[in-house]
Amino acid sequence: MEIERSPLARPFPQLPAIAGVTMRVTRARYKEWANEPERCDLTFAELTEGTTVAGVFTKSACASSEVELGREQVKAGRARALIVNAGNSNAFTGYRGREAVDAIQTQVSAALGCTADDVFVSSTGVIGVPLPIDKARAGITAALTAHPCTWEDAANAIGTTDTFAKGAAGSAMIGNTRVELAGIIKGSGMIAPDMATMLGYVFTDTDVAPTFLQEALNRANAATFSCITVDGDTSTSDTVLVFATGKAANARIENWDSPGADAFAAALADVCRNLAQLVVCDGEGAQKFITIRVSGAASDDSARRIGLTIANSPLVKTAIAGEDANWGRVVMAVGKAGEPADRDKLSIAFGGVWAARNGLPVEDYDEAPVSAHLKGEEIDVAVDLGLGEGRATVWTCDLTHGYIAINADYRS
Amino acid sequence: MEIERSPLARPFPQLPAIAGVTMRVTRARYKEWANEPERCDLTFAELTEGTTVAGVFTKSACASSEVELGREQVKAGRARALIVNAGNSNAFTGYRGREAVDAIQTQVSAALGCTADDVFVSSTGVIGVPLPIDKARAGITAALTAHPCTWEDAANAIGTTDTFAKGAAGSAMIGNTRVELAGIIKGSGMIAPDMATMLGYVFTDTDVAPTFLQEALNRANAATFSCITVDGDTSTSDTVLVFATGKAANARIENWDSPGADAFAAALADVCRNLAQLVVCDGEGAQKFITIRVSGAASDDSARRIGLTIANSPLVKTAIAGEDANWGRVVMAVGKAGEPADRDKLSIAFGGVWAARNGLPVEDYDEAPVSAHLKGEEIDVAVDLGLGEGRATVWTCDLTHGYIAINADYRS
Numbered sequence: 001m002e003i004e005r006s007p008l009a010r011p012f013p014q015l016p017a018i019a020g021v022t023m024r025v026t027r028a029r030y031k032e033w034a035n036e037p038e039r040c041d042l043t044f045a046e047l048t049e050g051t052t053v054a055g056v057f058t059k060s061a062c063a064s065s066e067v068e069l070g071r072e073q074v075k076a077g078r079a080r081a082l083i084v085n086a087g088n089s090n091a092f093t094g095y096r097g098r099e100a101v102d103a104i105q106t107q108v109s110a111a112l113g114c115t116a117d118d119v120f121v122s123s124t125g126v127i128g129v130p131l132p133i134d135k136a137r138a139g140i141t142a143a144l145t146a147h148p149c150t151w152e153d154a155a156n157a158i159g160t161t162d163t164f165a166k167g168a169a170g171s172a173m174i175g176n177t178r179v180e181l182a183g184i185i186k187g188s189g190m191i192a193p194d195m196a197t198m199l200g201y202v203f204t205d206t207d208v209a210p211t212f213l214q215e216a217l218n219r220a221n222a223a224t225f226s227c228i229t230v231d232g233d234t235s236t237s238d239t240v241l242v243f244a245t246g247k248a249a250n251a252r253i254e255n256w257d258s259p260g261a262d263a264f265a266a267a268l269a270d271v272c273r274n275l276a277q278l279v280v281c282d283g284e285g286a287q288k289f290i291t292i293r294v295s296g297a298a299s300d301d302s303a304r305r306i307g308l309t310i311a312n313s314p315l316v317k318t319a320i321a322g323e324d325a326n327w328g329r330v331v332m333a334v335g336k337a338g339e340p341a342d343r344d345k346l347s348i349a350f351g352g353v354w355a356a357r358n359g360l361p362v363e364d365y366d367e368a369p370v371s372a373h374l375k376g377e378e379i380d381v382a383v384d385l386g387l388g389e390g391r392a393t394v395w396t397c398d399l400t401h402g403y404i405a406i407n408a409d410y411r412s
Numbered sequence: 413m414e415i416e417r418s419p420l421a422r423p424f425p426q427l428p429a430i431a432g433v434t435m436r437v438t439r440a441r442y443k444e445w446a447n448e449p450e451r452c453d454l455t456f457a458e459l460t461e462g463t464t465v466a467g468v469f470t471k472s473a474c475a476s477s478e479v480e481l482g483r484e485q486v487k488a489g490r491a492r493a494l495i496v497n498a499g500n501s502n503a504f505t506g507y508r509g510r511e512a513v514d515a516i517q518t519q520v521s522a523a524l525g526c527t528a529d530d531v532f533v534s535s536t537g538v539i540g541v542p543l544p545i546d547k548a549r550a551g552i553t554a555a556l557t558a559h560p561c562t563w564e565d566a567a568n569a570i571g572t573t574d575t576f577a578k579g580a581a582g583s584a585m586i587g588n589t590r591v592e593l594a595g596i597i598k599g600s601g602m603i604a605p606d607m608a609t610m611l612g613y614v615f616t617d618t619d620v621a622p623t624f625l626q627e628a629l630n631r632a633n634a635a636t637f638s639c640i641t642v643d644g645d646t647s648t649s650d651t652v653l654v655f656a657t658g659k660a661a662n663a664r665i666e667n668w669d670s671p672g673a674d675a676f677a678a679a680l681a682d683v684c685r686n687l688a689q690l691v692v693c694d695g696e697g698a699q700k701f702i703t704i705r706v707s708g709a710a711s712d713d714s715a716r717r718i719g720l721t722i723a724n725s726p727l728v729k730t731a732i733a734g735e736d737a738n739w740g741r742v743v744m745a746v747g748k749a750g751e752p753a754d755r756d757k758l759s760i761a762f763g764g765v766w767a768a769r770n771g772l773p774v775e776d777y778d779e780a781p782v783s784a785h786l787k788g789e790e791i792d793v794a795v796d797l798g799l800g801e802g803r804a805t806v807w808t809c810d811l812t813h814g815y816i817a818i819n820a821d822y823r824s
Contacts, residue, residue: 062747062755092743094756094772127740128773314726314811318819328539331504335474343474344506360506361540399726400820404813407730 008281008289008377008397009164015151016169016180018203020048020245024146025157028139030087030125030132040157042136044143045082045203046112051245053079053120054214056221058238064091065098066121070239073117077210079243080118081108083140084158084199086186088131090123096130103133104140111144122199122239124186125160155184158199161406162186162282168274172206172267174250174260179206181267185240185275187230187282200225200240200275206264207246208253215256217242220269224276227304227394229311230283242268280395285402288320290379290395297390298340307394309337310383317399323374325367327355334383345386352380420693420701420789420809421576427563428581428592430615432460432657436558437569440551442499442537442544452569454548456555457494457613458524463657465491465532466626468633470650476503477510478533482651485529489622491655492530493520495552496570496611498598502535502543512543519549523556534611534651536598537572567596570611573818574598574694580686584618584679586662586672591618593679597652597687599694612637612652612687618676619658620665627668629654632681636688639716639806641723642695654680692807697814700732702791702807708759709802710752719806721749722795729811735786737779739767742795757798764792 025040033039055074057067073079083104090097105116112119123131149157155165170181187198208216217240225240246252253261281289292310297303310316313333319326327348334341344359351373354362373379379398437452445451467486469479485491495516502509517528524531535543561569567577582593599610620628629652637652658664665673693701704722709715722728725745731738739760746753756771763785767777785791791810 058747060744060747061749061751061753062743062758089740092740092755092758092768092771092773094770096772127743128768314815315819318816321816322820324820328504331474331539332472335470335472337473339473341473343504346474346504356504356540358506359504360508361504398820399816401813401816403726404730404733404811404816407727408734408736408810408812 005163006282007287010278010281012152012155012165012167013169015167015182016171018180018182018245019205019247020051021203021243022046022148023151023154024143025149025153026139026142026146028085028135030085030135033087040153041086042139042143043084043154043157044140045201045243047080047082047243048245048247049080051079051243052077052208052210052213053241053243054210054217055239055241056217056225062092064089064123065101066090066123067239069101070120073120074214076117078118079120080112080114082120082122082201082241082243083108085123085131085136086158086160087125088123088129089125089127090131091127093128093130100131100133100136104136107137107140120241124158124199151182151184158184159186161284164282166275166278166282168271168278170267170271172260172263174206174253174264177248177250179204179248179250179264181271183271183275185279187279198238198279202242202268202271204242204244205246205248206244206253207248207250208244208264212253212255212261213242213244216265216268219265220272224269224272227307227392228276228280229308229394229396230280277395280397283397284406285400285404286397287400287402288377288379288398290320290381290397292381292383292394292396294383294385294394295391296385296387298388299390300392301390302339303390303392304394306334306337306339306341306383306385307392309333310381311394311396314399317396320374320379321398321400323371325350325355325370325374330381330383340387341385342387347384347386349382350374350380352382358386417575418694419699422690422693424564424567424577424579425581427579427594428583430592430594430657431617431659432463433615433655434458434560435563435566436555437561437565438551438555438558440497440547442497442547445499452565453498454551454555455496455566455569456552457615459492459494459655460657460659461492463491463655464489464620464622464625465653465655466622466629467651467653468629468637474504476501476535477513478502478535479651481513482532485532486626488529490530491532492524492526494532494534494613494653494655495520497535497543497548498570498572499537500535500541500543501537501539503539505540505542508542512545512548515545516548516552519552532653536570536611563594563596570596571598573696576694578687578690578694580683580690582679582683584672584675586618586660586665586676589660589662591616591660591662591676593683595683595687597691599691610650610691614654614680614683616654616656617658617660618656618665619660619662620656620676624665624667624673625654625656628677628680631677632684636681636684639719639804640688640692641720641806641808642692689807692809695809696818697812697816698809699812699814700789700791700810702732702793702809704793704795704806704808706795706797706806707803708797708799710800711802712804713802714751715802715804716806718746718749718751718753718795718797719804721745722793723806723808726811729808732786732791733810733812735783737762737767737782737786742793746795752799753797754799759796759798761794762786762792764794770798
């Protein structure tokens with residue numbers, strides 16, 4: 001199956017080298033990659049001693065062994081390596097899935113002279129097929145001696161149905177020390193919030209305590225990965241990990257009172273927002289990038305839930321695909337969200353033009369600028385509930401024939 | 413736009429005459445009906461004095477005036493007339509929507525010599541355009557003197573994007589008296605549970621107290637209309653009403669201890685189940701009718717929620733459209749449902765063949781009979797949670813290019 005590059009694809013950005021991080025990729029051949037027989041599908045990030053780590057994971061009740069283990073590993077806050085397998089998610093494979101992860105951890109920790117718990121593993125791809133241990137072993141053997149690769153090589157290697165490599169850079173000043181962040185992410189379908197989304201990795205040379213790193217990640221996650229959706233379907237493997245090598249030698253960030261803590265957290269949130277939006281831009285079949293701004297809700301959380309209900313509505317998504325200013329479907333979605341709403345206080349705008357205000361169509365509503373806006377690639381929907389101060393911004397894409405083609409027309 | 417008749421369409425069944433009910437249809441011309449310029453879009457059911465009524469309505473926070481009013485009207489339990497407008501839902505039209513409903517109630521009640529509260533009104537179609545009062549008045553004037561019509565005429569007249577007329581019959585013995593039920597329904601998109609779904613009407617000659625009628629309808633609704641979904645999108649107008657004329661002259665059913673109460677409730681539930689399934693069969697773009705049986709859940713309610721999460725998953729729906737036995741997507745949907753689930757106790761079957769048992773792919777799983785099953789029009793998915801005794805059955809359809817075509821390719 002040939003999947004076309006997303007029309008919303010963005011060029012891979014310049015990412016800084018991160019001292020203490022060495023990326024390598026190789027071919028484990030977890031699956032036959034049609035059209036790309038030689039693509040790499042095993043990624044190995046070697047992390048210097050003293051690297052701290054934080055993570056957020058899917059809330060799926062059917063999470064993979066990798067996720068179950070990762071939830072435990074981040075509690076210790078230490079990392080020496082990350083292995084990412086693409087093409088097989090190793091999810092729903094019971095004890096055999098766990099055996100594969102154990103084998104990988106054993107092999108990598110022996111090579112690096114660290115404990116197995118310091119080796120993080122992620123897998124993405126088909127569900128229900130145990131990860132072949134032989135292929136993993138051979139791949140890791142090759143990866144351990146491979147030449148270091150670029151960020152873009154790694155971003156390509158962790159992808160599955162992704163149509164373009166996705167990365168984002170950031171930096172912050174901690175006192176007089178400049179720290180760098182580099183992030184890569186994969187994901188295009190089975191994307192829904194309620195957790196960190198898909199596989200995303202951020203590397204930084206910042207010296208930061210793991211407890212603070214986790215707090216900063218949680219805060220960033222709430223406003224970024226938890227605010228995107230492609231199809232409302234939540235993966236069994238979603239993971240975002242942040243690794244901090246400490247090589248920038250800044251004064252260690254211990255808590256929110258440490259110098260530079262806010263600057264670092266803001267830079268991390270920026271990188272996470274960029275990565276999250278790139279996942280939406282590679283949404284399966286996406287032709288339009290949709291920003292939904294909800295205001296006037298009972299609370300920020302209520303605003304986010306209303307935004308996600310709109311973003312997940314097939315009728316809203318198809319209307320925007322059809323460039324149809326069908327704000328009635330937005331009303332419908334607000335109504336079904338299960339959150340406080342008053343029909344007669346509700347206002348809706350497309351591209352900054354209010355189509356309905358306080359529960360009534362706007363009398364002299366001019367659809368011409370709205371129609372022009374909807375023909376563009378970046379669509380803005382604003383919803384004001386008229387109830388309170390709660391607000392949230394949510395990002396999604398439209399629902400097109402491309403989504404059906406990718407998920408129905410071709411068989412796995 | 414020419415929408416093709418659903419491949420899952422069923423012939424309109426033989427429905428019994430219901431003593432005390434006279435159906436009439438006419439042309440209000442609420443919209444231009446492409447390809448059917450002469451179709452009727454106003455339905456008038458005249459109900460004999462003493463008719464009792466019960467209803468269930470959408471839980472949308474943005475419900476139409478018709479729904480808000482109907483919720484109040486059923487409390488009195490009396491009905492003399494039903495008016496259904498097709499082509500304009502009169503939803504999100506503020507005080508002007510309410511004025512249109514008032515005008516209809518005033519005109520019909522004057523003609524029948526009843527109170528305005530005994531006149532039920534439903535409207536379905538585009539959101540955000542006030543129902544034109546002139547067209548409604550002229551239509552009702554014509555309807556009041558029109559010749560009585562058939563059930564099929566009425567089923568056609570209440571439809572909008574429906575591709576076939578939908579009806580179901582039932583009967584029950586109350587002591588020695590046979591009572592009859594006839595139901596019609598419309599709906600094909602914006603179909604999700606969490607309420608009665610779309611516009612459905614059941615007429616019966618049974619003599620039944622309105623309090624019991626409401627209880628029987630609530631019970632039927634929970635296992636039928638609340639267990640179907642097409643796209644997870646909840647309409648602002650969904651309504652199911654049951655009218656009982658009492659003309660069968662059975663011993664009045666007052667409560668669950670009355671003779672025939674169980675038989676009547678079972679007949680009503682049968683009619684509701686048939687009507688609900690017909691809505692799924694006319695799901696926008698539907699090519700397959702999917703039955704999802706969930707067992708072993710923590711409770712019946714939990715089972716229903718898991719079933720609906722599977723039924724609403726775009727990835728499950730597209731997999732079935734593609735005739736792909738992708739049970740990994742069912743695992744994903746169970747995982748995201750937010751209900752008790754244990755990955756290692758989960759079992760999944762297609763067409764009666766277990767693909768996964770207790771969290772592992774079945775060792776000697778033979779996909780051949782499953783593939784054959786998936787090529788059919790009626791698809792069976794079974795999920796066992798292995799946790800408790802909770803069970804539910806949910807019905808849905810697949811997600812195809814047809815859904816995108818109906819909702820995105822053509823503009824409103």
